[in-house]
Amino acid sequence: MENKNFDVNKLLEIQDVSKHFRVSEGILKAVNHVKLDIYKGETLGLVGESGCGKSTLGKVLMGIYMPTEGKLVYHGKKEMEINKKTHFEYSKMAQIIFQDPYSSLDPRMTVGSIIEEGMIIHKMYDKKRRQERVYELLELVGLNKEHANRFPHEFSGGQRQRIGIARALAIEPEFIVCDEPISALDVSIQSQIINLLHDLQKKLNLTYLFIAHDLNIVKYISDRIAVMYLGNIVELASSKDLYENTLHPYSQALLSAVPIPDPDKEAQKQRQILTGDVPSPINTPKGCPFAGRCPRATDICRQEKPVLEMKQGHLVACHHVESR
Amino acid sequence: MNKVLEVNDLHVSFDTYAGEVKAVRGVTFELHEGEVLAIVGESGCGKSVTAQTIMKLNPMPPARIVSGEIQLAGKNIVKATEKEMMNIRGKDVSMIFQDPMTCLNPTMQVGKQLTEAIRHHQNLSKEAAHKEALRLLELVNIPNVKQRAKQYPHEFSGGMRQRVMIAMALSCAPKLLIADEPTTALDVTIQAQIMDLLQEIKEKTNTAIILITHDLGVVASMADRVAVMYAGKVVETGTAEEIFYRPSHPYTRALLKSLPTVEMDRSVRLVSIAGTPPDLLNPPVGCPFASRCEHAMKICIEEMPPQFDPSDNHQAACWLLHEDCPSKKDGGE
Numbered sequence: 001m002e003n004k005n006f007d008v009n010k011l012l013e014i015q016d017v018s019k020h021f022r023v024s025e026g027i028l029k030a031v032n033h034v035k036l037d038i039y040k041g042e043t044l045g046l047v048g049e050s051g052c053g054k055s056t057l058g059k060v061l062m063g064i065y066m067p068t069e070g071k072l073v074y075h076g077k078k079e080m081e082i083n084k085k086t087h088f089e090y091s092k093m094a095q096i097i098f099q100d101p102y103s104s105l106d107p108r109m110t111v112g113s114i115i116e117e118g119m120i121i122h123k124m125y126d127k128k129r130r131q132e133r134v135y136e137l138l139e140l141v142g143l144n145k146e147h148a149n150r151f152p153h154e155f156s157g158g159q160r161q162r163i164g165i166a167r168a169l170a171i172e173p174e175f176i177v178c179d180e181p182i183s184a185l186d187v188s189i190q191s192q193i194i195n196l197l198h199d200l201q202k203k204l205n206l207t208y209l210f211i212a213h214d215l216n217i218v219k220y221i222s223d224r225i226a227v228m229y230l231g232n233i234v235e236l237a238s239s240k241d242l243y244e245n246t247l248h249p250y251s252q253a254l255l256s257a258v259p260i261p262d263p264d265k266e267a268q269k270q271r272q273i274l275t276g277d278v279p280s281p282i283n284t285p286k287g288c289p290f291a292g293r294c295p296r297a298t299d300i301c302r303q304e305k306p307v308l309e310m311k312q313g314h315l316v317a318c319h320h321v322e323s324r
Numbered sequence: 325m326n327k328v329l330e331v332n333d334l335h336v337s338f339d340t341y342a343g344e345v346k347a348v349r350g351v352t353f354e355l356h357e358g359e360v361l362a363i364v365g366e367s368g369c370g371k372s373v374t375a376q377t378i379m380k381l382n383p384m385p386p387a388r389i390v391s392g393e394i395q396l397a398g399k400n401i402v403k404a405t406e407k408e409m410m411n412i413r414g415k416d417v418s419m420i421f422q423d424p425m426t427c428l429n430p431t432m433q434v435g436k437q438l439t440e441a442i443r444h445h446q447n448l449s450k451e452a453a454h455k456e457a458l459r460l461l462e463l464v465n466i467p468n469v470k471q472r473a474k475q476y477p478h479e480f481s482g483g484m485r486q487r488v489m490i491a492m493a494l495s496c497a498p499k500l501l502i503a504d505e506p507t508t509a510l511d512v513t514i515q516a517q518i519m520d521l522l523q524e525i526k527e528k529t530n531t532a533i534i535l536i537t538h539d540l541g542v543v544a545s546m547a548d549r550v551a552v553m554y555a556g557k558v559v560e561t562g563t564a565e566e567i568f569y570r571p572s573h574p575y576t577r578a579l580l581k582s583l584p585t586v587e588m589d590r591s592v593r594l595v596s597i598a599g600t601p602p603d604l605l606n607p608p609v610g611c612p613f614a615s616r617c618e619h620a621m622k623i624c625i626e627e628m629p630p631q632f633d634p635s636d637n638h639q640a641a642c643w644l645l646h647e648d649c650p651s652k653k654d655g656g657e
Contacts, residue, residue, distance in 0.1 A: 049511035156600050157367075186366040187538055191582040191596035198590060213512060216541075220584035220594070243586055257516035259541030261583055263564045266545040273520055274513045277481045 010075045011175060011207050012038040012061065017070035018231075019053075019060050026283045030056040032231035033070070035308065038175070040076075043201065043208040045222030045239065047215055047254070049278055053231040054211050058177045061209060062096050063087045076174050092122050095168035099180035101160035105152040111138075111163055112148030118171045137166040142196060158189035165196065169204070177209045182217065194221060215258045219243055227251045230281055230289040237314035247316045250290045288319070296320050327395075328499050328532040329355040329378070329417075334392035336370075336377050339385055345604050347373045349556035350392070355500065358530040362547035362564075364537060364579075368601060370556040371536050375502045378534075379419050380409050397499055415445050418493040422505040424485035428477040434488055435461075435473025438495060445496045460491040464521060483514035490521065494529070502534045507542060519545055540583060544568060549637075552576050555602050555612035557628075562638035572632075572640035575613045611643070619644055 019031040030053045038044055038061075046054045059065045061072065063082050072082040076093050080086045095118075098104035105114055115134045119125060125133060135145045141162040152160055161181060168176055178197065182190040194217065200206060212218045218225060218239070225242045227235040227250065235248040246252045256272040274293050279285075288294070291301040300319050308317040336348040348370040355361050363371045376382045378394055380401065393400050397416050404412065421427045429437055438457035442448060448456065454473075461469040464487040477485055486506060493501055503522065507515040523546060526533055535546060543550055543564065550567040552560040552575065560573040571577045581595035599616040602608055608615070614624040623629075623643050632645035643649060 049513060158600070187540070187579055188366060188582055188597040189600075191594040192598075194584075195594055195596055215512070216584050216586060219586060220588055220590065240589070253513060257512040259515075259519070259539065259545045260586070261540035261544050261568065261580065263544045263547075263568050266541075271516060271520075273516050275517075277483055277514065278511075 009040045010037050011040045013073040013075065014038070014061070015071050015073065017057075017060060017067045017072060019056055019065055020068045023282060028282045029231050029284060030281060031060060031067075034233055036226065036233065036236070038207060038209065040174075040207055041201075041205055042223045043210055043221055045218035045225040046209060046211045046228060047213060047218050047225060048228035049213065049254075051278055051281065052228045053281070054228050055179055057228070058096070058179050058209060058211050061175075062094055062177050063090050064096075092171050093173055094175040094177065095171065095173040096177040096179060097161070097164050097168050097181045100184050101157050101164055102184075104164055105160060107152055110149055110151055111155075114152070114163065115148075115167050115170050118167065122171050124171060133170065137170055140169065140200070141166045142192075156189075157185050158192060161185060161189075161193055162196070165193075165200070169200070172204075173206075175207045175209070177211070179211045180213070181210075183212065183214065190217070197221070215255060227254065230278065230284060232289050232317065233308055233315075234290065234318070235314055235316045236308070237316075241313060245312065245314070247312060247314050247321045248290075248318050249294050249296050249320070288317075326357045327354055328357055328359075328397060329534075330393075330395040331374070331378070332393045332395070334374065334377065334394065335390035336373055336382070337388050337390050339388060343605050346607055347556055347604060348377065349607060351553070351556075351558050353551055353558065353561060355532045355534065357499070357532055358526065360526065360533045360535055360546050360548050362535045362537060362543040362550045363553055364540065364543055364550060365553035366538060366601060368604070369553040370604075371553050372504055374553075375419070375504050375534060375536050378500075378502060379413055379417060380404070380406075381419070411445075414441060414498065415496045416498055417500040417502065418496070418498045419502040419504060420486070420489045420493050420506050422508050424482065424489045424509075425477065427489060428485060430477055433474055433476060434480070438473075438488070438492055441492050442495045456495070457491075460495055461488070463494070463525075464488070464491045466491075481514075482510055483517060486510065486514075486518055487521065490518075490525070494525065494531075497529060498531060500532045500534065502536070504536045505538075506535075508537070508539070515542070522546065540580065552579070555607060556604060557612060557641065559613065559642070560638075560640040562635075562640075566635065566638040570635065570638070572634040572638065572645060573613075573642045574617045574619055574644070576640075611641070621649075 014034055014036040017031060017034050021028040021030060034057060048054045060067050074080050074082055074090060082090050112134050115137055116130050119130050134148055138144060138147055143162055182193050210218060210221055222239045225239045226233050229250050235251045246255055253272045253274045260266055276293050279292055287303050288301040288306050291297040306317045306319050308315050311321050331351055331353050334348055334351045338345040338347055351374055365371045389402055393402050435457050438460060439453045442453040442456050458469045458473060461473060466472050466487055507518050537543060547564045550564055551558045554575050560576045571580060578595060578597045584594060597616050602612050610625040610627055611629055614620045621643060629641045629643045631639040631641050633639055634645055
């Protein structure tokens, strides 16, 4: 966590949180004993394949889902444990930006009322001031006043994502979960949104949890990155360390699978191709969750689940990483 | 090398209540045996419409081929009837789609679907076609083919379904395979598997591939040649090396710069292209990129630039490459 000026204050403490869902085939362990601290002012990247539980974890941190086990402690403006009672109060501190800018905006509401809604719910300001806030927010995200009376269908994907960001900022949160905010956008628009998120973070001192599967973007925007596999965090390190000295075999495979937009580098690259698919998170076997696809797996991996521990400056959960 | 496909000045429009949407406005390219051509561009740039027109999968109306010709294995298919197309599709050209779930019949066993496709084009007995289906499933690396062939699409994962789609597309050894965003719906580790498979198939069968994608990383890993599309036009074409290392069109340059590389951190600001692509109901007369281009000149707004050749195997439609352009001397940067 070098070259970074975020203070070392914890914003959110995730204490051994699990989220399980009961399904007809058994218990689906979407998030499994996650221990993680999020610091004020940082961007924490969360990567993994679909179904690894990254969005579920994001929703648990938002208070949308209550954890099955463990607890969440919020250290922001006020210290509190997040539960059903404090959820409403907490929702004023934490907001979310969704992946799909088409389905996450109510098509029958004007942009102005979409942005204003959160402020009404939290009884912020009077009507006149709220109107002013809507205009300020629209300008803050690069739209303008006139857009307040229009409907979402009149906007392009990138503009809708800006509206989603304005809505998230309306109640002045400290913490924003960005759940794949750019995956649905075109390349030339992605960089606009990334730059906007970065500017807003500097201006408003926000903390982001940035969930994505595009690893190049996550590397660019994050201070630290957590890699998830089948509901477990398998590696956590500063983004520079994670890329330069990848320790967990899954992180290595994930990074090597990302195609680089450079034909020469692509031709030289030794790609490590994982066989098979992510196993089902229902009734997972004991041992390391990655053992079934891991090229380095041995008996111990199939018997005993590795714990997330500090090795070579990373937090990593693997039996085969030397702790130097 | 034999020419498999030649598309000449293709114009495709959609007639809608709002007017005529000119989705493809003069696309020209050709493709040889065993070659991979990547068509890249943003959504709405006409890349998928171009591909669907080669298969004639667009419902007509509202779609309409305004002018141009498509020479596929020596035949001009623009005039081909639906009946003739039924024989061309699958045999000469086949396609794999972005979302494999919606392209497979959910009520039919995977093996049966494959057998059906094979029997439509080849005069084989049921048993022989079934055997062929199993061989194809093995070719695309599906384990336990005998059991798997009896399963339904919902029992397959996304990557597996895409493999089935590829097997089906290959069933009649087409000369041309169109892959329309084949990996967009998949995870990176699965994407790597599918890209590997396509590469392997290309080497084994010498099929020409058109790869449609917006992921420049995927392009770099597979394409021999690249065509960059913008607002219904091909703005730049060339070998992958030319496009990635010596891009000539400002749009291509901006697109490449807008991607963060692994070496970059947040101290370097990403280049973003302001604005949005033009409305194809009323496409601009001049260069479609002029309104977003930082180098735009008066002529760019007034007249569409012709194709210039910055080097061998490389064409770009940009006035900056004209010999009278003052900035040409400093390399067009």
